[in-house]
Amino acid sequence: MDYNRIHIVDDDIISSTLLKRGILSVQKDVEIVLSETIDEAVSKIGDHNDLVFLDQNVKGRSGEEFINEVLTKGDLGINIVLISSHFKEQHDNLIQKFPFVIGKILKPVTKEDLLKVLC
Amino acid sequence: MSEIKQLKILHLEDNLADQAIFETYIQDFSENIEYHAKQTLADGLSWLANNRVDIVLLDLNLFDTRGIDTLLKLKEVNAEVTIIVLSGNRDLAIAEKAIKNGAQDYLLKGSLDSDRVKRTLLFNIERSVKTKAMQKRGKDLEQFSYMVTHDLKSPLNNLSQLITMFESDQFEKSEFLDLAKASINILNDTIVEFTNVLEFKTQAQQAIKEEIKLKVIAEEVINVHKILIEESGVKVSILIDENHTIIYNKGHLRSIIQNLVSNAIKYRSEENPTIELNSYYDKGKLVFECKDNGLGMDLSKGKDSLFKLFKRFHTDKGIEGKGIGLNMTKSIIEENGGWIDVESEVGVGSVFKVYL
Numbered sequence: 001m002d003y004n005r006i007h008i009v010d011d012d013i014i015s016s017t018l019l020k021r022g023i024l025s026v027q028k029d030v031e032i033v034l035s036e037t038i039d040e041a042v043s044k045i046g047d048h049n050d051l052v053f054l055d056q057n058v059k060g061r062s063g064e065e066f067i068n069e070v071l072t073k074g075d076l077g078i079n080i081v082l083i084s085s086h087f088k089e090q091h092d093n094l095i096q097k098f099p100f101v102i103g104k105i106l107k108p109v110t111k112e113d114l115l116k117v118l119c
Numbered sequence: 120m121s122e123i124k125q126l127k128i129l130h131l132e133d134n135l136a137d138q139a140i141f142e143t144y145i146q147d148f149s150e151n152i153e154y155h156a157k158q159t160l161a162d163g164l165s166w167l168a169n170n171r172v173d174i175v176l177l178d179l180n181l182f183d184t185r186g187i188d189t190l191l192k193l194k195e196v197n198a199e200v201t202i203i204v205l206s207g208n209r210d211l212a213i214a215e216k217a218i219k220n221g222a223q224d225y226l227l228k229g230s231l232d233s234d235r236v237k238r239t240l241l242f243n244i245e246r247s248v249k250t251k252a253m254q255k256r257g258k259d260l261e262q263f264s265y266m267v268t269h270d271l272k273s274p275l276n277n278l279s280q281l282i283t284m285f286e287s288d289q290f291e292k293s294e295f296l297d298l299a300k301a302s303i304n305i306l307n308d309t310i311v312e313f314t315n316v317l318e319f320k321t322q323a324q325q326a327i328k329e330e331i332k333l334k335v336i337a338e339e340v341i342n343v344h345k346i347l348i349e350e351s352g353v354k355v356s357i358l359i360d361e362n363h364t365i366i367y368n369k370g371h372l373r374s375i376i377q378n379l380v381s382n383a384i385k386y387r388s389e390e391n392p393t394i395e396l397n398s399y400y401d402k403g404k405l406v407f408e409c410k411d412n413g414l415g416m417d418l419s420k421g422k423d424s425l426f427k428l429f430k431r432f433h434t435d436k437g438i439e440g441k442g443i444g445l446n447m448t449k450s451i452i453e454e455n456g457g458w459i460d461v462e463s464e465v466g467v468g469s470v471f472k473v474y475l
Binding site for chain 1: 273274276279280284289290305
């Protein structure tokens with residue numbers, strides 16, 4: 001699926017850099033936006049057709065907090081992929097609860113993981 | 120009078136004569152005990168919904184409930200509370216069932232006198248404090264282990280991903296080396312941080328206590344921060360009563376005050392920043408208060424999480440910190456039998472109250 005913009009929400013800059021490079025190796029012509037905090041990510045989120053790779057612990061705040069804040073902006077038509085080095089049951093609940101949360105990827109993110117989401 | 124400090128007891132008893140006897144025993148024992156009595160479980164539960172209590176003295180047979188169910192219903196609503204069953208039933212099987220279902224003690228009403236009640240209360244208070252401290256340490260350890268695992272995994276995952284991408288020519292050698300070195304540095308820093316936290320928590324359990332003046336320690340801390348205070352333009356007022364003393368470990372008290380003061384400086388307001396240090400007695404405890412007119416916090420986002428390891432509230436202000444200080448401060452205070460409370464409003468400031 002083609003996305004207009006891809007957001008990476010992660011306070012680990014090295015992890016974001018690696019993910020960005022990985023995404024560009026799979027989909028070359030896409031704008032990638034990096035956010036290190038939940039507030040920054042919420043302010044940068046676009047109108048529609050954005051994909052968000054959302055880490056589950058961003059400077060002490062959970063991915064669910066981002067989802068709840070984005071929901072207050074109305075239906076933005078975005079998709080979210082959860083990323084984490086450790087998933088809990090609550091993350092599966094997010095996938096079941098919100099149809100726009102389309103999946104989860106366990107870090108380290110591989111090229112195969114990205115191909116499944118982006119192609 | 121006993122050495123008991125501020126204890127709240129709820130007595131659930133439908134026999135008014137028994138209730139009156141116990142009230143007399145308890146009031147004779149210590150004037151610091153707040154005694155409340157209810158005759159039905161429903162009244163007791165509704166009272167418990169709005170009040171914190173240290174011990175519940177429970178008759179298993181009340182107007183609206185009978186037998187072990189009384190204990191189970193109480194535990195269901197308040198799993199943490201210490202329950203001492205007072206019963207006229209000599210059946211050992213019931214006593215065993217009560218203990219197995221969470222009662223801390225089972226006493227026969229007919230065999231009690233003032234001294235026995237006193238000893239029972241002292242013993243159970245002590246046991247309850249120790250049990251709760253152990254449970255808390257268990258939870259802290261669980262949280263700590265999770266954080267260690269998570270924070271060590273991140274740089275390791277990055278290294279693993281980096282190597283895979285380098286092997287498939289997605290990185291130049293110099294870029295690869297820069298990122299690899301950065302990941303290793305993060306890994307090393309994380310291990311050092313965790314070692315420091317662990318050492319700190321261990322020391323908190325073993326420290327020697329002495330009688331110290333709160334004001335003296337506060338002045339020492341302010342003196343240490345003198346240059347930082349001058350540079351940041353913060354006006355500090357020490358309003359602590361000179362006569363307020365406490366039996367405490369000096370290093371612990373210094374660490375508590377230092378952490379709260381340095382946070383107040385770090386998260387100060389841009390205009391006329393002030394910090395007020397005060398002391399007073401409340402709820403039977405000496406309270407150290409640190410009040411500022413700084414950035415403040417929206418505690419509706421999670422007051423409890425403020426004191427968790429690696430939790431930070433001002434992540435968008437560009438202020439450095441890992442969220443360790445308040446967790447350590449809370450650990451020290453609780454190890455010493457106290458607690459910490461906070462009130463805060465964004466743009467107005469924060470008040471941290473330490474019940475020492």
